[in-house]
Amino acid sequence: MARKTGSHADITGPKVRDAALRLFARDGFAATSMRRIAAEVGVQAGALYLYTPDKQTLLFDLMRGHLEELLADWQPPAGGPLAQLEGFARHHIQFHLDRPELVFIAYMELRNLEPQNFTVIEALRREYETRLEDVLKAGVAVGVFAVPDTKLATMAIIAMLTGVTTWFRDGGRLDRTAVEGIYWDMVRKAVAAR
């Protein structure tokens, strides 16, 4: 019978994931060793393989989980394209500021994914971009937005919004709500008709 009280599997598993998240974000996937992760968890390297088949899967699961949560967490709200775009922008900033390490990894470590894993992650990312582009297309169709190219505007907006994670720190000059408002203002103006 499996141990209940005193069983460590339910504790060690998440610990491994958390340690990998923190170390991959800080030092990079290639520069993080399994022994270093194990030390962080308080266990020998061999024990990690009870919780992940290999190092690559550890990275892949972090990325996939992140993007799946991102997709599950935001659906276009009822309302016109302008309200939908505002919802997207504000949610994007909140979601990303809440998970700076995952955001960092999901972008920086793409090249360390094996081909079939990369394909999966890339598809999830494109799905997210399509959500925004659909909002922009709808807005252009009804004349609320004026953008020469919705695909390009999609990339520009996401790059701009995601960039907030590179400099924002809690306790700084501006709080999250203020930052969110200022970014939304720039996005709104950038795609505005007229």
Place this chain on the structure above:
Amino acid sequence: MARKTGSHADITGPKVRDAALRLFARDGFAATSMRRIAAEVGVQAGALYLYTPDKQTLLFDLMRGHLEELLADWQPPAGGPLAQLEGFARHHIQFHLDRPELVFIAYMELRNLEPQNFTVIEALRREYETRLEDVLKAGVAVGVFAVPDTKLATMAIIAMLTGVTTWFRDGGRLDRTAVEGIYWDMVRKAVAAR
């Protein structure tokens, strides 16, 4: 006497730099070995140390050279803030699309810099940001721009413009000039007074 004809130092040196640039961009600094760089150059690993004191300096020199060239290549043109902002935006896109590998490295490999090297690179980067912020401040002062926070607008604009390197490919649906124009249009609108 040093060999002139037949001397390889003037050839091998740049080759080392180019191979490092290409491999760091493709596989990452941590995942690139000195032996791999040497193989690309067509030389044994030991020979690399005639051209660089160590691997870290190879990375640092690439980054510093890139940022120093960026700073040397653009000075605010004569004219009002709007013309200066347009100059900045168009130059930023051109410069970055011309050097996708250096751009990639200069952002991705920051964490692999030793502390004193990081300090130098960070100062150069901040100098570049200040150039843009000064333009924005001047525009706000004369009422040409309306941005609630020039520092934040600086970061947003740079993130948006630099993002073009992540998706743009020559021979795609839009050429460089078209992309440059569309991005400039969004930047202009995003900070416009009105």
Place this chain on the structure above:
DNA sequence: TGTCTATCTGAACGTATGTTCAATTCAACC
């Protein structure tokens, strides 16, 4: 109390790492 088994250790595997350096090569000069 004794058995079971999930959990973990610790050593080992082959391979790779950045860097150093004595020895070698070979084109250019006297």
Place this chain on the structure above:
DNA sequence: GGTTGAATTGAACATACGTTCAGATAGACA
């Protein structure tokens, strides 16, 4: 044609890597 010295080789150094696995450990059940 012999000498010079810059350019390069190739082996060696200590250390680290991801992964495997036989064996030890210890909490839960009978």
